[in-house]
Amino acid sequence: MSIWGRLAGAAAGLSAGAHMVGGAPIRALLGGFAGGHLFNHDNDSTPEHQVAFTIGVIALGAKMAKADGLVTQDEVIAFKEVFKVPEGEMENVSRIFNLAKQDIVGYEAYANQLASLLKDNRKLLEYVLEGLFHIALADGVFHPNEEQFLAEVARRFGFTATEFNYIKARHASSSKCDPYEVLGITPEIDNAALKSHYRRLVLDNHPDKMIARGVPPEFVSLATKKVAAINAAYEAVARERHI
Numbered sequence: 351m352s353i354w355g356r357l358a359g360a361a362a363g364l365s366a367g368a369h370m371v372g373g374a375p376i377r378a379l380l381g382g383f384a385g386g387h388l389f390n391h392d393n394d395s396t397p398e399h400q401v402a403f404t405i406g407v408i409a410l411g412a413k414m415a416k417a418d419g420l421v422t423q424d425e426v427i428a429f430k431e432v433f434k435v436p437e438g439e440m441e442n443v444s445r446i447f448n449l450a451k452q453d454i455v456g457y458e459a460y461a462n463q464l465a466s467l468l469k470d471n472r473k474l475l476e477y478v479l480e481g482l483f484h485i486a487l488a489d490g491v492f493h494p495n496e497e498q499f500l501a502e503v504a505r506r507f508g509f510t511a512t513e514f515n516y517i518k519a520r521h522a523s524s525s526k527c528d529p530y531e532v533l534g535i536t537p538e539i540d541n542a543a544l545k546s547h548y549r550r551l552v553l554d555n556h557p558d559k560m561i562a563r564g565v566p567p568e569f570v571s572l573a574t575k576k577v578a579a580i581n582a583a584y585e586a587v588a589r590e591r592h593i
Contacts, residue, residue, distance in 0.1 A: 405446060406464040407478055410503065411485045412451035413460065418493035421451050428488030431571065457499065461506040473554075474563050475507045476517065480572050483521040520579045532583035541593050548584045552577060 408429075415425040429447070430440075450460075468474050479500065486496045497518075504514040519531035530537055535547055553559070557573040 406460060406467070407481050408443060408446045409450040409460045410457060410464070410478070411482055412447045413454045413457040414482055414486060414496060414499050414503075416451050416454050417495045417499040418491075419495075422489045424489040425485050428485045431484075454499070458502070458506065461503045465507045471563060472508070476509075477560065477563075477572065479504055479507065479509070479514075479517050480520075480576060483517065484572060484575070487521055520576060520583075527579075527583070529583035529586040532579055533587070541591060544584075544587065544591075545593075548580070551580050555580065 411429055412421070415421040415429075426447075464478065465475065468478075482500055482503065486492060486500065500518075501511075501514055504517070505511075509517075513534075516531055516534040519527050533544075533547065533551065535544065539547070555573055555576050557570045560570050560573050
């Protein structure tokens with residue numbers, strides 16, 4: 351069964367218990383399917399892992415879209431771009447999104463629950479933030495409330511303020527971003543270390559690596575955008591250093 355087919359049962363469970371949206375998020379949304387054992391850490395790409403990941407991002411994305419007071423069509427389109435939702439499954443996804451977007455109450459619980467479920471997969475938590483940034487910036491405006499929301503989610507995921515700034519820099523417009531921040535380094539790094547760091551970043555963010563870590567294939571489109579930002583930042587630094 352595809353990830354979207356499995357999502358249908360979770361969506362139905364959420365509709366039946368909509369009063370729990372703010373309080374007992376992801377495990378309740380999954381309705382206890384898989385007996386509560388959502389993750390096999392020897393194989394993070396299990397369908398159960400993908401469904402938990404997907405529901406967490408749907409809920410957090412919906413609540414973040416509401417953070418500036420209005421869920422725009424651009425944000426909804428951006429969500430569809432990230433997940434590549436088949437038309438036939440949009441109803442199930444919309445059911446979760448629409449219930450979660452009613453207000454931002456309870457987003458902390460979603461963030462905490464997702465952080466707990468993915469505690470052994472920090473890289474996957476980073477991808478969650480990447481997806482949320484993509485949705486936040488879809489309307490061309492990064493509202494202070496959205497930044498505050500994302501910063502708090504990042505903190506609950508266990509990221510430092512510096513790490514959050516690195517992720518944020520990758521999503522800034524090219525005219526505003528600091529290429530060193532995008533790469534997660536300081537200008538003091540020497541050329542040899544810079545090249546090694548760059549190669550590691552590109553390899554670490556390859557789509558195949560993302561899938562191996564349990565990121566649903568529908569979400570891999572973010573990898574292309576992320577690697578493009580990394581490449582552009584490296585090229586800017588390389589030009590500056592004449593290397």
